[in-house]
Amino acid sequence: MNDKTTSVNAVEVRNVYKNYNEVEALQDLSLDFPKGELTSLLGPSGCGKTTLLKIIAGLIPTTSGEVKINGKKVTGPGPDRAFVFQDFALLPWETVIKNVSFGLELRGVAKSEREAIAEKYIVDVGLAGFEHKFPHQLSGGMRQRVGLARALSVDAEVLLMDEPFSAVDEQTRRKFQEDLLNLVKNENKTFLFVTHSIEEAVYLSDQIALLLPRPSRVSEIIRPSGFRHKDVDSIRRDSEYLDIVDRIWDSLRTYVE
Amino acid sequence: MKLFGYQLPAMSSLLIWGLLWEIVGQVELTFFLPALSEIFVTLSEIITTKPFIKALSETGQAFFLGTFFAVTVGIPVGILMGKNQLIDELLLPWVNVFLSAPLTALVPVLMILFGFGLKSIVITTTLFAIWIIILNSRAGVKQINPSLVEMAQSFGAKPMDAFLKIYFWAALPEILSGVRIGFIRAVKGVIIGQLLISIVGFGALFELYSSQFLMSHFWAVLLVLFAMAFTISEFLASLERRVSYYASKR
Numbered sequence: 001m002n003d004k005t006t007s008v009n010a011v012e013v014r015n016v017y018k019n020y021n022e023v024e025a026l027q028d029l030s031l032d033f034p035k036g037e038l039t040s041l042l043g044p045s046g047c048g049k050t051t052l053l054k055i056i057a058g059l060i061p062t063t064s065g066e067v068k069i070n071g072k073k074v075t076g077p078g079p080d081r082a083f084v085f086q087d088f089a090l091l092p093w094e095t096v097i098k099n100v101s102f103g104l105e106l107r108g109v110a111k112s113e114r115e116a117i118a119e120k121y122i123v124d125v126g127l128a129g130f131e132h133k134f135p136h137q138l139s140g141g142m143r144q145r146v147g148l149a150r151a152l153s154v155d156a157e158v159l160l161m162d163e164p165f166s167a168v169d170e171q172t173r174r175k176f177q178e179d180l181l182n183l184v185k186n187e188n189k190t191f192l193f194v195t196h197s198i199e200e201a202v203y204l205s206d207q208i209a210l211l212l213p214r215p216s217r218v219s220e221i222i223r224p225s226g227f228r229h230k231d232v233d234s235i236r237r238d239s240e241y242l243d244i245v246d247r248i249w250d251s252l253r254t255y256v257e
Numbered sequence: 258m259k260l261f262g263y264q265l266p267a268m269s270s271l272l273i274w275g276l277l278w279e280i281v282g283q284v285e286l287t288f289f290l291p292a293l294s295e296i297f298v299t300l301s302e303i304i305t306t307k308p309f310i311k312a313l314s315e316t317g318q319a320f321f322l323g324t325f326f327a328v329t330v331g332i333p334v335g336i337l338m339g340k341n342q343l344i345d346e347l348l349l350p351w352v353n354v355f356l357s358a359p360l361t362a363l364v365p366v367l368m369i370l371f372g373f374g375l376k377s378i379v380i381t382t383t384l385f386a387i388w389i390i391i392l393n394s395r396a397g398v399k400q401i402n403p404s405l406v407e408m409a410q411s412f413g414a415k416p417m418d419a420f421l422k423i424y425f426w427a428a429l430p431e432i433l434s435g436v437r438i439g440f441i442r443a444v445k446g447v448i449i450g451q452l453l454i455s456i457v458g459f460g461a462l463f464e465l466y467s468s469q470f471l472m473s474h475f476w477a478v479l480l481v482l483f484a485m486a487f488t489i490s491e492f493l494a495s496l497e498r499r500v501s502y503y504a505s506k507r
Contacts, residue, residue, distance in 0.1 A: 054407075057317060058411075077412070077413055081411070082412070085407070087402070089405050093421075093429070102412065106418055107413060196290050204321035
């Protein structure tokens with residue numbers, strides 16, 4: 001049976017504790033992330049969702065407990081995961097193409113090869129023609145497309161996205177969300193998505209993990225099923241979509257000051 | 258600069274001061290200040306002489322070596338201090354002490370330790386330049402966006418990768434301004450070293466001309482020194498401008 005779960009789950013988090021000195025950021029947290037799906041970590045600020053994502057990325061060590069990627073224990077960052085940052089984390093002194101190929105450069109891929117791969121993903125995210133622009137010449141939304149292309153170009157199985165759309169404007173965000181749904185459908189990757197927007201989580205996710213603070217724990221796992229196959233335009237009018245949004249707000253409202 | 262609505266050409270303030278200098282020199286107010294034209298005549302006479310070229314190469318060599326060590330040691334040490342709390346706490350007091358220390362007073366000690374030759378002069382030059390380079394590199398690293406470092410880690414950057422591809426570039430605007438100030442201090446350092454340690458190079462020329470009251474010679478050498486320092490400083494400032502496009506957007 002254990003074999004079966006490891007083949008279905010791309011990421012498994014088991015009994016993870018994380019303490020910062022006296023403060024308990026995560027307490028006995030266990031969670032599975034099914035392969036090929038998008039799972040949102042949703043919760044009020046201070047519930048430890050970004051901490052959990054960075055633990056899975058291998059950027060922060062756990063106090064105890066373990067994280068497995070395809071059954072392999074995480075001891076640090078690895079080529080099986082790629083991270084998309086809330087503030088984009090682009091190198092301001094490099095052009096778009098250099099930024100997108102940066103992950104490949106660190107992995108020792110030759111220049112001509114990595115720039116060919118980068119070029120493909122620059123076109124994919126809709127930035128063709130901007131290869132030799134610098135980040136400060138781009139809008140916020142375009143910068144995050146660079147961050148996304150960089151994460152895609154290393155071809156990791158698991159994409160870790162830390163509130164990737166929170167720093168872009170509302171209309172760009174909607175476009176991003178539609179693009180992300182297509183990406184989940186077409187790329188055979190597992191997406192972990194941190195957000196504080198209820199609508200965004202319900203709109204995008206195959207699975208929503210509701211995290212609550214004090215102490216941080218998974219309070220509920222919701223799997224929207226009825227509208228996932230629907231057209232991107234009609235999801236927001238679906239009654240199940242609206243019900244789930246209401247239900248999550250009921251659980252969260254007591255935590256919002 | 259604008260005056261009465263007219264755009265004045267670049268460096269017009271230099272022209273005004275040069276003219277004033279010429280007038281003061283021509284009326285022979287003080288032997289200390291000969292006329293500017295006389296200084297330029299002297300300059301054109303001595304600039305091709307053997308002693309001058311020898312002095313120039315001696316000073317140039319000591320300056321080059323001194324600033325080379327200041328840059329190659331100062332930048333990595335500064336970056337390490339910015340990155341690592343332990344190293345920072347160990348070294349910062351010393352850096353601050355030496356930054357404000359009267360280094361000239363240390364020169365006799367250096368002479369005892371390292372002899373009367375080039376070595377002591379180079380070390381003096383390095384000591385004049387290095388502290389501000391360290392402090393500026395450290396400040397540059399301190400303001401790095403932490404998510405850039407996390408980004409590099411998440412893509413598997415080894416410490417050396419992070420050092421060369423993140424820290425150095427992110428801190429480059431501050432590093433360059435530290436190097437620029439350091440080089441100007443090094444000009445002072447190399448002359449003081451050549452005056453106090455062994456009377457060679459431009460230091461020897463200054464010593465000779467001032468003791469013989471050859472003021473136009475003295476000013477001629479000073480003008481050459483100023484021109485060199487100004488050129489180096491302008492060159493580094495132009496490098497700074499080349500990275501300024503991202504200095505405010507990191």
